[in-house]
Amino acid sequence: EPEVTQTPSHQVTQMGQEVILRCVPISNHLYFYWYRQILGQKVEFLVSFYNNEISEKSEIFDDQFSVERPDGSNFTLKIRSTKLEDSAMYFCASTSQGQNTIYFGEGSWLTVV
Amino acid sequence: AQRVTQPEKLLSVFKGAPVELKCNYSYSGSPELFWYVQYSRQRLQLLLRHISRESIKGFTADLNKGETSFHLKKPFAQEEDSAMYYCALSGVGSQGNLIFGKGTKLSVKP
Numbered sequence: 001e002p003e004v005t006q007t008p009s010h011q012v013t014q015m016g017q018e019v020i021l022r023c024v025p026i027s028n029h030l031y032f033y034w035y036r037q038i039l040g041q042k043v044e045f046l047v048s049f050y051n052n053e054i055s056e057k058s059e060i061f062d063d064q065f066s067v068e069r070p071d072g073s074n075f076t077l078k079i080r081s082t083k084l085e086d087s088a089m090y091f092c093a094s095t096s097q098g099q100n101t102i103y104f105g106e107g108s109w110l111t112v113v
Numbered sequence: 114a115q116r117v118t119q120p121e122k123l124l125s126v127f128k129g130a131p132v133e134l135k136c137n138y139s140y141s142g143s144p145e146l147f148w149y150v151q152y153s154r155q156r157l158q159l160l161l162r163h164i165s166r167e168s169i170k171g172f173t174a175d176l177n178k179g180e181t182s183f184h185l186k187k188p189f190a191q192e193e194d195s196a197m198y199y200c201a202l203s204g205v206g207s208q209g210n211l212i213f214g215k216g217t218k219l220s221v222k223p
Binding site: 003004031033035041042043044045048056058091093095101102103104105106107 | 149159211212
């Protein structure tokens, strides 16, 4: 069964550094998402992406964050100038048009020190 | 405000006992409701959604619009049901912007 894959599974970075989290959505999917989950808290929506542009974003997704689909397969989340509070599990997800079944990746655990 | 509330952080039952994981929501309009499950060291995966009205792994959930609830039930819990369960909602037309509850950890003891 096709899966959403994410890399890296775990990254430790110093405060102030830039981080890029990578995702390969399921191949025929058209909608892509990033969510995050701070330890002990709920899963929170960050951004949705369709047709090469952001279709929706939350208040969390400020200028520090950006997303990109640099080629036909990857979907990246860039976090500039990381802060301690950016430490979280970041989930990528995708879905095909017309469905509401969202498929999640295993997550990338980001630790900012 | 749009919100999903799962009042129980942890629910512990014995194998064979009935299970009910509570979920209440707040949404102006007609949302779509989902239950996601996360087994240990695995990814979040869809368990069921109210539109399909199906039973998955013996679990069912009925949307009660009057009580704004979408409780997850199973008549006889199994040890392999132990996992984190997340209730989530999506607004009509807002595909993918899921609002999650905080999750309930279900522990089924032998």
